[in-house]
Amino acid sequence: MCGIIGYVGDKEAAPILLESLKKLEYRGYDSFGFATLYEGNICVHKDVGRISEHKNLNLPGKIGISHSRWATHGGVTKENSHPHMDCKNQIVVVHNGIVENYQELKKELLGRGHKFRSQTDTEVIAHLIEEDLGSGFEAAVKKALSRIEGRYALVVMEKGSDELIAVRRGSPLIIGAGEHENFVASDIPAFLERTRNVMYLDDNEMAVLTRTGVRFCNIQTGEETKKRIIRIEWDAEQAKKGDYPHFMLKEIMEQKETIMRAINQDEREIQNIADEINKAFGTFFVGCGTAGKVCLAGEYIFSKVAKKHVNFVVGSEFPNYHHFLKPRTLMITISQSGETADVLEAVEVAKKEGVKVISLVNVMGSTLDRVSDHTFLINAGPEKAVASTKATTAQLALVTLLAYASAGKLEEGKRLLMETASAVNDMLNPRYEAHIKKLAEKLKDEPNIYIIGRSLNFPIALESAIKIQEVSRIHAEGFAGGELKHGPLALIHNGTPCIALIANDEVKKDVISNAMEAKARGAYIIGISPESNEIFDYWIKVPDAGNASPIVNIIPVQILAYHLGVLKGLDPDYCVNLAKSVTVK
Ligand code: AGP
Numbered sequence: 001m002c003g004i005i006g007y008v009g010d011k012e013a014a015p016i017l018l019e020s021l022k023k024l025e026y027r028g029y030d031s032f033g034f035a036t037l038y039e040g041n042i043c044v045h046k047d048v049g050r051i052s053e054h055k056n057l058n059l060p061g062k063i064g065i066s067h068s069r070w071a072t073h074g075g076v077t078k079e080n081s082h083p084h085m086d087c088k089n090q091i092v093v094v095h096n097g098i099v100e101n102y103q104e105l106k107k108e109l110l111g112r113g114h115k116f117r118s119q120t121d122t123e124v125i126a127h128l129i130e131e132d133l134g135s136g137f138e139a140a141v142k143k144a145l146s147r148i149e150g151r152y153a154l155v156v157m158e159k160g161s162d163e164l165i166a167v168r169r170g171s172p173l174i175i176g177a178g179e180h181e182n183f184v185a186s187d188i189p190a191f192l193e194r195t196r197n198v199m200y201l202d203d204n205e206m207a208v209l210t211r212t213g214v215r216f217c218n219i220q221t222g223e224e225t226k227k228r229i230i231r232i233e234w235d236a237e238q239a240k241k242g243d244y245p246h247f248m249l250k251e252i253m254e255q256k257e258t259i260m261r262a263i264n265q266d267e268r269e270i271q272n273i274a275d276e277i278n279k280a281f282g283t284f285f286v287g288c289g290t291a292g293k294v295c296l297a298g299e300y301i302f303s304k305v306a307k308k309h310v311n312f313v314v315g316s317e318f319p320n321y322h323h324f325l326k327p328r329t330l331m332i333t334i335s336q337s338g339e340t341a342d343v344l345e346a347v348e349v350a351k352k353e354g355v356k357v358i359s360l361v362n363v364m365g366s367t368l369d370r371v372s373d374h375t376f377l378i379n380a381g382p383e384k385a386v387a388s389t390k391a392t393t394a395q396l397a398l399v400t401l402l403a404y405a406s407a408g409k410l411e412e413g414k415r416l417l418m419e420t421a422s423a424v425n426d427m428l429n430p431r432y433e434a435h436i437k438k439l440a441e442k443l444k445d446e447p448n449i450y451i452i453g454r455s456l457n458f459p460i461a462l463e464s465a466i467k468i469q470e471v472s473r474i475h476a477e478g479f480a481g482g483e484l485k486h487g488p489l490a491l492i493h494n495g496t497p498c499i500a501l502i503a504n505d506e507v508k509k510d511v512i513s514n515a516m517e518a519k520a521r522g523a524y525i526i527g528i529s530p531e532s533n534e535i536f537d538y539w540i541k542v543p544d545a546g547n548a549s550p551i552v553n554i555i556p557v558q559i560l561a562y563h564l565g566v567l568k569g570l571d572p573d574y575c576v577n578l579a580k581s582v583t584v585k
Contacts, residue, residue: 001583002082002096003027003068004173005190006155006164008209009181013064014057020183020190021066023239025051026247026384026573026580027096027186028070031081035092036061040160042092046081050574062211063162065155067094070579073102074119083157084123086130087115090159093129095122096186097152097171098584105147125154133158138208141165142219151341151583153201155184164209167219168201171583172339172367175199175207175214177229182209187581188232188365189239189382199227200365230365239382248385248471248565248572252558255390256428259421259551261379262394263401263414273358273374274405277302281328283310286318286346288582290388291334291395293463297550298332298399300456305400305547306407315342316585318349325353333359334399336383336391337581338366345585347371360398362391386575387471389558392463393424393551400548416548423543424552436556439526439538440563443497449474450488451557452481452518453501454511460501460550464557470575472564481507481514494522499557500536502529503549528553 003024007013013036021032032054033046038061045059051068067082074080083092099105102121105128110116114127128144135143137158151170166173166184176183176191176198183191184207188198199214201207206219216225244250277283285295295312302308310332313321331350335343338361347357347368359372362380369375378394397417404413443449449468453461461478468476479488481500492498500515502508512533515525519535527536530544542552565572 001028001070001171001579001581002186003190004065004094004096004153004155004184004186006065006094006166006184006209007181008063008162008164009178009211010062011181013061014059016194017064017066018054018057020185021051021068023189024186025068026386028068028579029574030069030071030076031078032066032068033081033083033094034059034064034066035083035157036064037157037159042085042089042157042159044083044085044092046078048076048078048081063157063164065092065094065157065164072098072584073121080118080120082122084118084120084126086126088130090133091126091129092157093122093126093154095125095152095154096583097154098150099124099148099152100150101148129156137161137163138165141167141206145219153186162210166201166207166209168205169203170341170344170367173201174365175201175209175227177214180211182211182214184209189236192232192236192239196232197229198232198365199229200370234381239384246385246562246571246573248387248389248562251383251385251390252555252562253428254381255393255555256425258380258390258394259397259417259424262397263417263421264379265376265398265401267410269374269376270401270405271410274402274410276330276356277310277402277406278308280330281326282324283330283332284318284321285310285312285332285334286315286343287334288315288340288342290392290463290466291336291340293459293466294334294392294395294399296459296462297396297456298334298403300459301400301403301547302406304456305403305409305413308406315340315346318346322349322353325350325355327354329353329355331355331357333357333368333372334395335359335368336362336388338363338368339581339583341583341585343368344371360395362394384580385573386578386580387467387561387572392554396551397548416546420543420545420548420551423545424555427543427552427555433559436540436559437563439540440560440567444564444567446497447475448491449476449497449499450491450518451476451478451499451501452484452511452514453478453553454481454507455505456547456550457501457503457511457553460553463554464499464501467557467561468564470578471561471570471572472568473570473576474564481511484514484517489517489521492518492521492523496523497526498523499526499528501553502527503553504530504544504546505549528556
C-alpha cells in the first residue's frame with residue numbers, strides 16, 4: 001500500500017532515504033515525503049507525484065523517515081502526503097494502514113484545541129503522541145497507540161531525540177541492521193544494498209532504533225523481546241529492472257525459470273499436505289484479485305485431476321463463511337505479497353475456529369508466511385510490477401502439483417509441469433512477443449475486450465480481464481463461454497475483440513461454439529490455442545499443456561496487456577489507482 005523507510009546512522013540520511021524510497025515506489029506512487037532531524041529541528045519535504053522522478057533532496061541530518069503514499073483518507077495533495085506533524089512540530093509520523101476510529105479521535109482532539117493541517121487519518125497519531133510527550137517519547141507513543149484501532153505500520157521521530165520508534169500491527173515493517181547504521185522499512189529491497197541482516201517486527205511490537213542498536217518490546221505487555229537476525233540471501237539485482245524497460249516485461253520473461261522453481265518443493269511436504277486435503281472436513285482456497293483467480297483455478301484443477309471438491313472464497317468475503325468452519329477444515333491461502341489485509345483477516349477468522357492454515361506465498365517472512373501453520377514458498381523472486389505475472393504462473397504450477405499429489409499422481413504432475421516449464425521457455429522469444437505486440441497495435445483504441453474460457457480456463461478468462469484492465473485501462477471482462485448467450489452477447493457488435501482461451505480438452509468444441517456465437521454477431525476472434533481454427537481472426541499459438549493449460553494460456557494475455565499499456569502511454573509497472581500490496585481492508 002504505502003512504503004516506509006527510516007534511517008539512523010553516521011551518514012547523511014537524505015540521499016539514503018531518497019534512493020531507498022525509490023525502491024519502494026511500487027507500494028505507493030501518488031505522493032511522497034521526507035523528514036530529517038538536524039540540530040534539534042525537524043526538516044520536512046513533501047511533494048505530489050512519482051518519487052522516481054525526484055532528483056535531489058536537500059535536507060540535512062543523519063536520522064530521518066520517509067514515505068510513498070497510496071491515498072486512502074484524503075485526496076492526493078501535498079498537505080495529505082506523509083510525514084504528518086503535531087501542533088508544535090515536535091513529532092513527525094509516517095504511517096501505512098488505516099486508523100479506523102480516526103473520526104472520533106479527531107473530533108476529540110479538535111475539541112481539545114488541536115489544529116489539523118491534513119484530511120488524513122494519520123495526523124491524529126501525531127497529535128495523540130503530542131498530548132503525552134511529558135511522560136517521555138516511548139511512553140507517549142505507547143499511550144497514543146492504545147487509542148488506535150486498525151492495522152498499521154508506523155515510524156515516529158521526535159524533535160531533539162536520536163531515536164526512531166517503529167511499531168507494527170498488521171502491516172509489514174522490517175529492521176535492517178547495519179554497521180553504525182540501522183534501517184526500518186516496509187520491504188527488504190529498500191535497504192538490501194546496505195545490509196542483508198534483517199529482523200521482522202511482529203504484531204504489537206515496537207522497535208527503538210539508534211545509530212548503535214535496536215531494542216524491541218511488546219507494546220501491550222511492555223516486556224522486552226529478543227529478535228533473531230535473518231540473513232537475506234537473494235540478490236539486490238533481482239529486484240532491479242536490468243536491461244528491461246519495465247519490471248512487468250522482466251517478470252513476464254522470468255517465467256522461463258520461475259515455473260520450474262515453484263515446483264521444486266520437498267515432495268514429502270507436498271504429499272503430506274495433499275493427504276491432509278484429502279482427509280479434511282472441507283478445504284477453502286482463499287485469495288484476492290489475481291491470487292483469487294488462481295484459487296478458483298485450484299477449484300477446477302482439484303475437481304478435474306483429483307475428483308476432489310475444494311471451495312474458493314474471495315478473502316474479503318471469507319468471514320461470512322465462518323459458520324462452516326470446523327477444526328478439521330483446512331484453509332489454503334494464496335498470496336504473492338503475503339500482506340493482503342483481506343487474506344490476513346480471513347486467516348484470523350479461520351484460526352479462531354481452530355482451522356489449520358497452509359499458504360502459498362512469494363515473500364518469505366511476510367505476515368502470511370509467519371502466521372500460517374505451513375508455508376510453501378513459490379520462489380518467484382521479487383515481483384515489483386503491480387500486475388502479477390510470474391507469481392501467478394508459479395502459484396498455478398504449485399496448485400496443480402498439489403492436485404496431482406492429492407490424486408496420488410505426484411510424479412505424473414511433476415513431469416507435466418516440467419514439460420510445461422520447458423515449453424514456456426521456448427515460447428517466450430522475441431518473435432512471439434512481436435506477434436502479440438502487433439495484436440496490441442490493432443486493439444489499443446478499443447473500448448472493450450471480452451475473454452471467454454471454460455473449465456480450467458474459465459478462471460483464466462477472469463484473470464485475463466484483470467490483467468488488461470489494470471495495465472491498459474481498457475474495459476475488459478471475462479466470462480465462462482457458456483454464459484455469453486445469457487447476457488454478454490448483447491455487448492458484441494461489429495469488430496468487438498473477443499479472446500477465446502482454448503485448450504485441447506473435452507470442452508474445446510464448446511468454447512469454439514461460443515466463439516462462433518460471438519463471431520456471428522461481428523466479434524473479432526482472437527484464439528489462444530495450440531491449434532489454429534478457421535473462426536480465428538488472429539491466432540496466438542500456445543503449447544499443448546494438458547491440465548497445465550491455464551499456465552500457458554495466461555502468458556500471451558500478460559504480454560498483450562503489457563503492450564496495450566505501453567502503446568497507450570501508460571506505465572505498466574504502476575497501474576493507475578492500484579497498489580502492489582493491499583494492506584488495507
Ligand atoms: C494482480 O495483478 C493484482 N494487482 C491484484 O489483484 C493482486 O493479485 C491482489 O491484490 C492480491 O495480492 P497478493 O497476491 O499479494 O495477495
